[in-house]
Every structure is written in structure tokens, then in C-alpha cells.
Amino acid sequence: MSTNFEFIDIKRIEPETKPISARKVDFGEIYETQNIDSVKEQSSRCLDCGNPYCEWKCPLHNYIPDWLKLAQEGSIQEAADLCHETNSFPEICGRICPQEKLCEGACTLNTGYEAVTIGQIEKYITDKALADGWKPKKYVENFSTKTVSIIGAGPAGLACAENLIRRGVKCTVYDKYPEIGGLLTYGIPEFKLEKNIVLKRREILEELGVKFVLNYEVDEKKMNEIEKNSDAVFLGLGTYESIKGDIEGQDKEGVVEALPYLIRNTEYLMSEDDAESINFKDKKVVVLGGGDTAMDCVRTAVRQQAKSVHCVYRRDKKNMPGSVKEINHAMEEGVNFLFNSQPLEIKGNGKVKQLKIGETKLGKADTSGRRKPILVEGSEKLLEIDKLVIAFGYQADPQSFIAENNIKVSGRGLISLDNKNFKYQTSNPKFFAGGDMIIGSSLAVHAIAHGRDAAKEIIKFLQI
């Protein structure tokens, strides 16, 4: 019988990871599968606090203590039903959310006992339920006569589609890529999220009635057609304009941007064509940046058998924007971190050969609240390199059909949601938007939350 004090005797145990030697050559996910006994045991550590901070900190406000209780009882299908009340893709969030900054960071047990393994249990529940043939339930059996078009099959667009279809609204999702998922498929590498997990969602969504039109890049002409034939349109186009560092010499051969590098590697692994990956085998690789994208690049280079992999970052480990979990994984896999190091110049005769870096110390906090790195004079040194990846993040670059449809954007190129009638509605009432394109490069869980909420607003707008 549960006493609510299990956390004293039962320690937080995460699922085992594969041996480092295997991880360094394998692109598959690094965690071993959990068994039901350990899931029950770890779930029993939940205190079931009266005011669950984890729920508040989760952007989807998942009913965490409630599904942990069901998992503890072994009621996995009921737990999956409950997970899907608030989250369209729990198995994806369980894998890729930076839990230490979200749900687990707010767990009461952090006061000396270590958080419940919320993400890993969320992943187990849905993986197991789906493997046993469980499917998300529809709220409404009959379809309304209204139709919604969704541009972008990333997590924002997919979550919008999932919510609409389960509520009886027909929808078609358009994407320029041959597969669904957006950055879940083409940005985030397999070692964090295996592609079959996302592809399983395509099967489920299609079975529920969602139509996908893939390999279809929407331009002004196609947008006009789509708009005419839809009662509402949801845009989830993401942000794809890479932030340049303005480092001297960054146009040299051997410098690549993070996303094309990761996308090419994924396409190669998915064998969509005779794709060659951008391969760093036996190369001395340096990645600039400290976010999730940078971590994905260094860990991809390790798996490509690079000779050495360095991550150069201007601040210290504590101030890195990426998930601590992923930074630690990169360290375990042999990535060398050069903290407090500022890239100054890429040297080489047409081709990269050396990177000049300087040491930094952290000054006062700037307007973003983060301490500003200040270069220490005379600290410059040279690193020998063959390849350099720039991973400074992405910003919005609105496509031409946005202005064409009178949709307002902010100075940063993000879609303005200044229409007060419905949340997520743009200045053109027929168009709604969500995900990275309204808040800038962020997290999948935020995109899912926007897509879900926008679907409910679209239903109100259509008066269904």
C-alpha cells in the first residue's frame, strides 16, 4: 500500500543508457527500455502534493500526479488516455523536453530527494499503450462541414490537426518535406528521438482522418487556392533563418550551418534518396554555440567518427541555454567543452585551418538577465580545425504569402497575434498561427501547446 513516503527509501533511478562505446557509433536512442516494475516503483515516489508545481511548470499543464498514480497501479491504458487529455504527443515530450527546467525542475522532491522521473514515465506510458494497440479516442464521432487547412507538419501544426480531428473538424496538413514532424524529424537527431516514433503518429493521425499533402511547398499561388477552399487556416511554419555570428572568415570552405548539417545527416540515415551525409569522419570538428542545436551537432560529429570534437561557448556551463541532460550526454560521449571562449577569427587559405579564440569572463547581466561575456585581452589562442559548425540558433524570416494575406509581423519577423477576438488569431481573422513562428526558436512542448489551444479557438471562431 502506498504511504506517500516511498521517496525516502526509493531513490530516483533513470533507465539505463547504452554503453558509451555503443553510443559513440550508433545513431539510435541512448536509453534502454524500462520495465513495468521500475515504472511502478518510480511512479510511487510522487508525493501527490496538494498543489502540484510540476503541473504548473509543464507548458501543457499535464495531470502529472494523476497519471503517475495510474502508472503506479499498472493501469497504463487509462494513464495514456489521461496523458492525451492535455498532450498530443506525450511520448515525444517525454523524450525531448528539458525536464530539469520544466516539470521535474518544479518537483517538490528536489528539496533533497531528487525529482520523480516524470519525462521517462510519460514516455513509457504512451510507448507501452501504443505497442499494445491503444489509440487516442475521438471526442466527437461525426465530422462538421467546416474544413481547416494547416501549413506546416511540425509539432504546432500536428497538435492543431490532432485536436481538430478528435473534435470532428476535417483538416488537411501541407508540408514541403516528404515526411511529417518538422524539426522533430529533420532537426532533432535519432539519438534523442527515433524517427519511427514520429512516423507512428502519422499512421494514427491518418487513421483518425487527417489528410497530409507532403512534398508540397506552399507559395503565394498555392496559398490563395488553399485559403479559398478552407474555413480557417493555421500556420505553423517554424523559424529557419540562421543567426550568423559575423566571425571573420566564416565564408571559408569547411564552415557549415547547423541545420543543413543535421538535416543532411537525417536524410542520409532515412535513406530518402542517394543522399551523402555531410560526413566528419576523421576530422577535427569545432561547433560554436551552447544550445540544444549545438549539442545535437557535437553528438552527431562524435557518431560520424570525427577525430576530435570541441564545443566553443562564450559563457560557463551554468549559463548554457541547452538542456543540462543533453550537455552531460555530450560530455559522457567525449565532447571537449571550451567554456568562456569566444570565437574571434576563422583562419585558413580559402579552407578552414585554425580557429582563433579568446578567453572571456562574465560581466554584469544584460537586458536578457544573462551575464555578458567580456573578452580578456591578450588571451587569444589558436585551435587546429578541419570543420566548423555554426550553431547560434534561428530567427524568423516571414514568407511572402504572409504579407500577401495581410498578416502582421513584429519587428523580429514573428507573427503578431494582436487580434483580440480569439487567441492565436492573426490580423487576418481567417488565419491562426503558433509554434516557433510566434515566439521565436523555442521548444516542441510550447509548439504543441499553441497548436492545441489554437485548435480550440478555431472551433469557437467557426462556431461549430
Ligand SMILES: Cc1cc2nc3c(=O)[nH]c(=O)nc-3n(C[C@H](O)[C@H](O)[C@H](O)COP(=O)(O)OP(=O)(O)OC[C@H]3O[C@@H](n4cnc5c(N)ncnc54)[C@H](O)[C@@H]3O)c2cc1C
Ligand atoms: C537541432 C534542433 C534541436 C532541437 N532540440 C529540441 C529538444 O531537444 N527539445 C525541444 O523541445 N525542442 C527542441 N528543438 C526545438 C523544436 O524542434 C522546435 O521548437 C519545434 O519543432 C517548433 O515547432 P513548429 O511546429 O513551430 O516548427 P517546425 O518544427 O520548424 O515545423 C515547421 C514546418 O513547416 C514547414 N514549412 C515551412 N514553410 C513551409 C511552406 N512554405 N510550405 C510547406 N511547408 C512549410 C516546414 O517544412 C516544417 O516541417 C530543437 C530544434 C533544433 C533546430
Ligand code: SF4
Ligand atoms: S510535457 Fe514536458 S514538461 Fe510537461 S510533463 Fe511532459 S516532459 Fe514534463
